[in-house]
Each structure stands twice: as C-alpha cells, then as structure tokens.
Amino acid sequence: MTELAAIPDTCSDCPIRHRAVCAKCESDELEHLETIKYYKSFEAGQTVVWSGDEMAFVASVVTGIATLSQTMEDGRTQMVGLLLPSDFLGRPGRPLASYDVTATTDLVMCCFRRKPFEEMMVATPHIGQRLLEMTLDELDAAREWMLLLGRKTAREKIASLLSIIMRRDASLMLSDGQGPLTFDLPLTREAMADYLGLTLETVSRQISALRRDGVIVLEGKRRIIVPDFDRLLEETGDDADGGVPV
Amino acid sequence: MTELAAIPDTCSDCPIRHRAVCAKCESDELEHLETIKYYKSFEAGQTVVWSGDEMAFVASVVTGIATLSQTMEDGRTQMVGLLLPSDFLGRPGRPLASYDVTATTDLVMCCFRRKPFEEMMVATPHIGQRLLEMTLDELDAAREWMLLLGRKTAREKIASLLSIIMRRDASLMLSDGQGPLTFDLPLTREAMADYLGLTLETVSRQISALRRDGVIVLEGKRRIIVPDFDRLLEETGDDADGGVPV
DNA sequence: CCGGGCGATTGATCTCGATCAATGACCCGG
DNA sequence: CCGGGTCATTGATCGAGATCAATCGCCCGG
Numbered sequence: 001m002t003e004l005a006a007i008p009d010t011c012s013d014c015p016i017r018h019r020a021v022c023a024k025c026e027s028d029e030l031e032h033l034e035t036i037k038y039y040k041s042f043e044a045g046q047t048v049v050w051s052g053d054e055m056a057f058v059a060s061v062v063t064g065i066a067t068l069s070q071t072m073e074d075g076r077t078q079m080v081g082l083l084l085p086s087d088f089l090g091r092p093g094r095p096l097a098s099y100d101v102t103a104t105t106d107l108v109m110c111c112f113r114r115k116p117f118e119e120m121m122v123a124t125p126h127i128g129q130r131l132l133e134m135t136l137d138e139l140d141a142a143r144e145w146m147l148l149l150g151r152k153t154a155r156e157k158i159a160s161l162l163s164i165i166m167r168r169d170a171s172l173m174l175s176d177g178q179g180p181l182t183f184d185l186p187l188t189r190e191a192m193a194d195y196l197g198l199t200l201e202t203v204s205r206q207i208s209a210l211r212r213d214g215v216i217v218l219e220g221k222r223r224i225i226v227p228d229f230d231r232l233l234e235e236t237g238d239d240a241d242g243g244v245p246v
Numbered sequence: 247m248t249e250l251a252a253i254p255d256t257c258s259d260c261p262i263r264h265r266a267v268c269a270k271c272e273s274d275e276l277e278h279l280e281t282i283k284y285y286k287s288f289e290a291g292q293t294v295v296w297s298g299d300e301m302a303f304v305a306s307v308v309t310g311i312a313t314l315s316q317t318m319e320d321g322r323t324q325m326v327g328l329l330l331p332s333d334f335l336g337r338p339g340r341p342l343a344s345y346d347v348t349a350t351t352d353l354v355m356c357c358f359r360r361k362p363f364e365e366m367m368v369a370t371p372h373i374g375q376r377l378l379e380m381t382l383d384e385l386d387a388a389r390e391w392m393l394l395l396g397r398k399t400a401r402e403k404i405a406s407l408l409s410i411i412m413r414r415d416a417s418l419m420l421s422d423g424q425g426p427l428t429f430d431l432p433l434t435r436e437a438m439a440d441y442l443g444l445t446l447e448t449v450s451r452q453i454s455a456l457r458r459d460g461v462i463v464l465e466g467k468r469r470i471i472v473p474d475f476d477r478l479l480e481e482t483g484d485d486a487d488g489g490v491p492v
Numbered sequence: 493c494c495g496g497g498c499g500a501t502t503g504a505t506c507t508c509g510a511t512c513a514a515t516g517a518c519c520c521g522g
Numbered sequence: 523c524c525g526g527g528t529c530a531t532t533g534a535t536c537g538a539g540a541t542c543a544a545t546c547g548c549c550c551g552g
Contacts, residue, residue, distance in 0.1 A: 070393045072483055078396040080389035125371050132378045142388040143326035147316045149395035150324040150443025197396025237318055
C-alpha cells in the first residue's frame with residue numbers, strides 16, 4: 001500500500017519545513033527534522049488511514065490531494081476536510097485517526113513520526129505557533145463550509161466549490177494572468193457530492209445547468225473553463241469582498 | 247452596551263487561567279495576566295461584536311452562552327460556533343472579527359487586550375500550546391457539525407443538538423446521577439434552527455415529534471426531560487461509541 | 493382585566509433535491 | 523473490434539423540509 005522513499009539529504013521539497021510548520025526555524029533544527037521524517041506515496045483511490053486506526057505519524061502533503069471524511073453506520077458520508085499541497089494531517093497527542101483519509105489523486109506525503117515530532121514541538125516554539133495558525137485557518141475554512149452545507153442551494157454549492165478549488169490551489173491552473181481560467185477538477189462527481197452534502201446526480205445536473213447558462217465551459221468531464229470569474233463568484237451567494245479578513 | 251467590572255485581585259474565577267489557556271502557568275505569570283485583563287457583561291440578545299468590526303481583545307466565556315454566526319446578504323444565517331463557559335473567543339494576530347458574536351443568555355466574558363495577550367503568548371509557550379489544543383478541539387467539533395449539516399435528517403439533527411448540549415455543559419443539568427436527565431435549553435427555536443441549518447418551524451415540529459414518541463418530555467417551552475439517554479442517542483444517527491478518540 | 497408582543501405550535505401547500513432507473517462516454521485489455 | 527468497468531449524464535417520480543399563514547400561550551405593562 002505504501003512505499004517509503006529514501007530520506008532526502010535536504011529539506012528543500014518538504015512543505016513541513018518550508019511552507020507549513022517551521023518557516024522560521026534555524027539551521028540546527030534541520031538536522032533534527034531529517035532524522036525523524038520520511039516520505040510515503042499513495043495511488044489515487046488508496047486509503048491513507050481509516051478512522052480509529054493507530055496513526056504513528058503526522059504529515060504534510062507534498063503533492064496531490066487527500067480528503068478527510070466521516071461515515072455513518074448506514075453509509076452516509078460527509079467530507080470534512082480537503083488537503084492540498086502544504087496542508088497538515090494529524091494531531092499531536094492523538095494516536096488514533098479521527099477520520100478516514102483518502103488519496104483522491106496520486107499523493108506524496110512527508111511524514112514525521114509522532115513522538116519525536118511532539119518533542120520537537122516542545123523544543124521549538126515556532127512549530128507550535130505555525131501549527132496554531134494553520135489550525136485557525138482550517139477552522140475558518142470549516143466554518144465557511146458549514147455556511148455552505150447549512151444554507152446554500154445546490155447551485156450555490158457547486159459555484160462555491162469551484163471557486164474554493166481555484167483559489168486554494170493555483171498549481172491546478174492551466175492558464176495564467178486574466179482571461180478565461182482553466183483547471184482540472186481533482187474530484188469525481190461523487191467526491192464533490194460528499195464535499196457538498198448532495199447526491200452525485202444533483203452535482204451532475206447543477207454542473208450541466210451552469211454550463212447551459214454560460215457560467216462555465218466543460219472540456220471533457222473534468223476540465224473546467226471559467227470565462228468570467230466574477231460571474232462565477234456571483235453564483236456562490238457570498239458577498240463580493242468574500243472571505244475572512246486578515 | 248457593556249460594563250467594565252473592576253479587575254479582581256485574584257484570577258480564581260477566570261477560565262483563561264484555570265481552565266482555558268494557561269492551566270499549567272506559574273504564579274509569576276498571574277500578575278502579568280491581571281494587568282491586562284478585564285470583565286465585560288452582556289445581556290441576553292445583545293451583540294458582542296459584528297463581523298468585520300475591530301476587536302481589540304480576545305476573551306474567554308466565564309458564564310452564559312454566546313454564538314458565532316455568519317449571514318449572507320439576503321439574510322440567510324448559519325450558526326458556526328457555540329461558546330460555553332471556558333470557551334475562547336478571538337484570534338491572536340487578527341484585529342477584525344470574522345463572525346457575528348451574540349449573547350444568547352446573560353453573559354460574562356473575561357477579556358484580554360489583544361496586543362499584550364500576543365506578547366504573553368510569545369513569552370509563555372504553555373498558553374500557545376493550550377490554545378492549539380483548544381483550537382483542535384473546536385475543529386473536531388466543527389467537523390462533527392459538518393456531518394450533521396450535510397447528511398443528517400431533521401430529526402437526527404434535533405436529537406444530536408440535544409445530546410451535544412447535554413454533554414458540553416453539565417452546568418445546565420438540573421438533575422444528578424442517573425434516571426431522567428433534566429435541563430433547560432439555552433437557545434430559542436430560531437437559534438436552534440440556525441445551528442442546525444433548518445427553519446424554526448421544522449425545529450418545532452421535530453421537537454413535538456420526539457415528544458409524541460416519548461424520547462423527550464417537555465416542561466414548558468424550554469425545559470427538557472430525557473427519560474432514557476441511550477434512546478436519545480439512538481436517534482442521533484451517530485455510532486454507539488460516538489465522538490472523537492483521545 | 494385587557495391588549496400587545498414575542499416565542500412557539502400547528503396546518504396547508506409547494507418545491508428543491510433525493511431516489512430509482514436507463515443511457516451515454518470513455519478507457520483498457522483481450 | 524468487442525465486452526466489461528467506471529464515471530457521468532439525463533429522465534421520471536417522490537418526499538422531506540421550506541414556505542406561507544393562522545393560532546396559541548405567556549409575560550408584562552397599563
């Protein structure tokens with residue numbers, strides 16, 4: 001299920017160090033990091049961990065996309081987290097996973113054994129501070145998501161998801177500057193439905209409706225072209241200045 | 247709108263110190279805390295801050311209940327946070343409020359001016375660590391809430407809300423030990439609807455249905471008696487061992 | 493004692509999204 | 523080139539919850 005890559009001799013491709021946790025850390029920490037970290041790869045569709053499983057590591061997404069989801073006994077499932085490159089997975093001090101984590105694309109994670117990571121957090125306040133910031137950002141995202149789930153119409157949900165994906169992962173974008181924006185959806189219709197609290201049929205119908213109305217253009221099933229981003233934003237139901245203030 | 251209470255000469259009633267942020271801090275920090283903190287009271291129904299307002303403080307709930315909510319331009323609103331005693335409000339490093347904060351009961355908050363609080367966080371790692379733990383707990387709660395909003399039926403939502411309130415604030419309970427549990431709902435039907443992503447009519451109907459089915463007994467509009475807690479839990483749709491592992 | 497206001501309940505009807513079902517598009521291996 | 527699998531689209535129907543509206547109970551002030 002997983003392959004362990006060799007520990008690289010520099011940290012340059014590791015978001016934990018460079019983008020996620022310890023952006024301000026000093027060089028003497030670098031060596032410490034290297035002794036406890038490793039890489040894991042997953043293929044699209046693979047499960048990273050099941051809810052309730054022992055999780056010996058915390059990790060950060062290097063490339064690819066993973067989802068967190070919760071499932072009720074009767075099979076209803078709701079996605080509760082979307083991990084893009086540089087996002088963090090796991091909780092210091094908690095040995096068991098709380099959610100099902102699934103790779104929705106091919107995925108590379110940079111993992112840290114949990115115990116040493118916890119010790120490192122105590123020794124290196126910057127890491128904890130960065131983790132706090134990231135967690136607060138995730139909480140804000142979760143609350144925006146709650147508004148979407150509780151109060152938005154199906155059409156608004158779809159438009160919101162498209163704009164969230166476009167905003168969160170510029171690396172998906174296939175076009176630069178202004179003019180029509182193009183990107184590939186990293187989620188199946190079913191995954192989108194689990195994200196939005198809808199059925200996959202409703203997702204499909206609403207995407208078709210947005211296409212009919214000229215808000216988006218489809219190229220195949222997954223490639224989305226947005227001729228007018230402001231037009232898409234109007235469909236989300238959010239206020240114009242959208243999002244959380246800094 | 248607010249009254250400033252005198253700074254007390256001990257911190258004994260202040261959850262920031264004793265339950266929320268700095269459970270492990272030493273006595274020399276106590277004096278520092280006292281120089282920058284103060285109390286504010288709000289009446290039921292009052293707004294604590296509006297989304298987008300300047301927020302010069304972070305705070306912790308001493309007594310009473312407050313809600314965080316988001317509103318769309320057309321008036322649809324979704325509650326995104328419920329603050330019970332010892333819960334924390336505000337975000338270090340962010341001067342503007344991201345949500346509307348409202349007192350739903352009479353409320354006393356223990357406030358810390360933001361700047362000194364941020365300095366204190368840098369000087370006192372325990373505070374940041376505690377805040378991280380609390381934020382992670384809030385994130386877990388938000389994710390459970392997302393499952394509720396996205397996938398549960400109206401009846402399951404009501405049963406879940408009742409069990410969440412019962413679990414989170416033992417201070418509301420009017421009966422001890424086992425046997426029928428009794429407590430007062432701290433929310434109006436409308437606030438419950440905003441919590442659950444429903445209309446107030448649906449909330450009312452489902453509460454009536456649970457009463458008809460003997461899951462709960464009503465005494466007046468607000469007092470709830472739960473003859474059999476396990477029966478209530480069955481109605482929530484959650485698995486038996488419910489909740490997030492430690 | 494009465495009248496007004498607020499929160500809650502209940503009824504009648506409508507609608508959006510779920511459900512059930514069939515078909516289509518594409519990919520890959522034989 | 524065909525057959526099977528996966529993912530997506532589209533249609534027909536149903537139903538949970540929204541919406542619109544009337545009534546109730548209670549508190550409070552005159």
